[in-house]
Amino acid sequence: MRYLPLTDEDRELMLDRIEVAHVDELFADVPADKLLKAPLDLPRHKGELEVERMLSRIAAKNMTASTVPFFVGAGAYKHHVPASVDHLIQRSEFLTSYTPYQPEIAQGTLHYLFEFQTQVAMLTGMDVANASMYDGSTGCAEAVLMAHRITRRNKAVLSGGLHPHYAEVVRTSSHLAGDHVVTMSPDISATEDLLAQIDDSVSCVVVQTPDVFGNLRDLTAIADKCHKHKALLIAVFTEAMSLGLVTPPGEMGADIVVGEGQSIGNSLNFGGPYVGLFATRQAYVRQMPGRLCGETVDADGRTGYVLTLSTREQHIRREKATSNICTNSGLCCLAFSIHLTLLGNKGLTQVARINHANAVLLADMLAPIAGVDVLNETFFNEFTIRVRGKAADVVEAMAQRGVLAGVPMSRLLPDAGLDDLIIVANSEVNTDDDRRAFVDALRQSLSN
Numbered sequence: 001m002r003y004l005p006l007t008d009e010d011r012e013l014m015l016d017r018i019e020v021a022h023v024d025e026l027f028a029d030v031p032a033d034k035l036l037k038a039p040l041d042l043p044r045h046k047g048e049l050e051v052e053r054m055l056s057r058i059a060a061k062n063m064t065a066s067t068v069p070f071f072v073g074a075g076a077y078k079h080h081v082p083a084s085v086d087h088l089i090q091r092s093e094f095l096t097s098y099t100p101y102q103p104e105i106a107q108g109t110l111h112y113l114f115e116f117q118t119q120v121a122m123l124t125g126m127d128v129a130n131a132s133m134y135d136g137s138t139g140c141a142e143a144v145l146m147a148h149r150i151t152r153r154n155k156a157v158l159s160g161g162l163h164p165h166y167a168e169v170v171r172t173s174s175h176l177a178g179d180h181v182v183t184m185s186p187d188i189s190a191t192e193d194l195l196a197q198i199d200d201s202v203s204c205v206v207v208q209t210p211d212v213f214g215n216l217r218d219l220t221a222i223a224d225k226c227h228k229h230k231a232l233l234i235a236v237f238t239e240a241m242s243l244g245l246v247t248p249p250g251e252m253g254a255d256i257v258v259g260e261g262q263s264i265g266n267s268l269n270f271g272g273p274y275v276g277l278f279a280t281r282q283a284y285v286r287q288m289p290g291r292l293c294g295e296t297v298d299a300d301g302r303t304g305y306v307l308t309l310s311t312r313e314q315h316i317r318r319e320k321a322t323s324n325i326c327t328n329s330g331l332c333c334l335a336f337s338i339h340l341t342l343l344g345n346k347g348l349t350q351v352a353r354i355n356h357a358n359a360v361l362l363a364d365m366l367a368p369i370a371g372v373d374v375l376n377e378t379f380f381n382e383f384t385i386r387v388r389g390k391a392a393d394v395v396e397a398m399a400q401r402g403v404l405a406g407v408p409m410s411r412l413l414p415d416a417g418l419d420d421l422i423i424v425a426n427s428e429v430n431t432d433d434d435r436r437a438f439v440d441a442l443r444q445s446l447s448n
Contacts, residue, residue, distance in 0.1 A: 063399060065268055069434035071362075073382045073425025074212065074407040075136070075163055075238040076271065077263045079351075080429050085265050085338045089331055099330075100293075103306045110305035113330070114293040116337040123243040124235075124257040125250025126279035130290040133276025134327045136260030140166045140206065140236055141173040142289045142323055143258045143278065147204035147232040149287050149322070154179040156204050157197045160187030161211030163238055164412045170206070186416050188375060188384065190215035198225045204256075208236040209249070212412070213375070214382040214423065216246060223253025232256060240264050240277065240336075241427070242380040244352030256280045265339030266332050275332035285309070289323030351428055355381035359426040362435050366424075369439070371446045375421075382425040384409070388446055391422045397445035403437050 006014075011023070020026060027035065046054065065078050072078070089095065093108060100106030100113070113131040120129035133139035144156045156174065158167050158181060167183055174181045184192050190213070194205060205226055209217040223233045235249030237259035249257045262274040280288050286309070294308030343351065359381040363374045371388035387394050391408035398405040409421035426435070 125248030139276030
């Protein structure tokens, strides 16, 4: 009972105090199909050594990204992270530090967060960035809420190229806030007419580039139409490495830029922790969620760093907060900043070019295969292919042949009728041998 110390009487007292008849009522907002019908089929009591052996056997069944040719992306990407990044973030002064509430004893933490903000602002082409958000999807939802505060409207338009997980998080937060969300149909070829959706009732338009299908998008016309109607353009990315090569969203007129920073400095880690990047225009800084570190001087004229803005719910009254997500993934910020510092401008551009070149090579190798169509005209390091039959079955068959081929779109959009699409990512870590293995496994899987 070390981890579950409450007695039945304790639980009854707690439920009575909050006037709830049964603990299940506390989960009323969770969709019924997401709730377990029974406890997981796991042994109830085991010793520590037995548990370690059991979990090791289960883990050995996994086919990991580091053991086979890996082409999975769709929001989380395998990139090379220098060993020095992990070594540095494990220094005790970084690893054990927490929120820098007392600037006089947290100058190191505040300094690297300040540098992180500067890097994110430069990458995105924006005036100011925060430090930071929990991850890309929750950051996207926060951006929509921020746009509502600025425009005093509550209608968001989501592009059909926005990652479905990001769209789902936006819809969840909007539902609870009573806001209105228009979600466009899945847009495989980036031809949707977003301009027709923009009028004086719209608070913001949310567009991803590269989008979930891999298409690069020019946001300029959308930004112009948004600004004409006093709405905001929120530009989203899931692949931070693309910012080393493509036109920054800020240069295309975006008002808020938000995305996932996992690609730089942070490994896949079976899904987390990751780090959300968030940047905006100087005019909107007071409505930006999270925290903002600033540079100043002390009484003796020495450079120092402080929390300039930190309007999260743990600091001020909940109803006055710009964000109710407390975690800012500080250690992941540091990993991002160290990796980007090691690369520098030239290094980042070089890695980004290799990503794009590798993806082009793979696309060219796949195009001649019977039963395969490459759907993208422009892309960074990720593209979509159409295959004969069900994509999920093809991906599974390729996994049996030792290649993790990509993400079937049916996994992200199970009811959209896109069961024959696979999202394929090819980064700098993939070799010519990996690509040949992909082609061979795909041919064999389609021939069965």
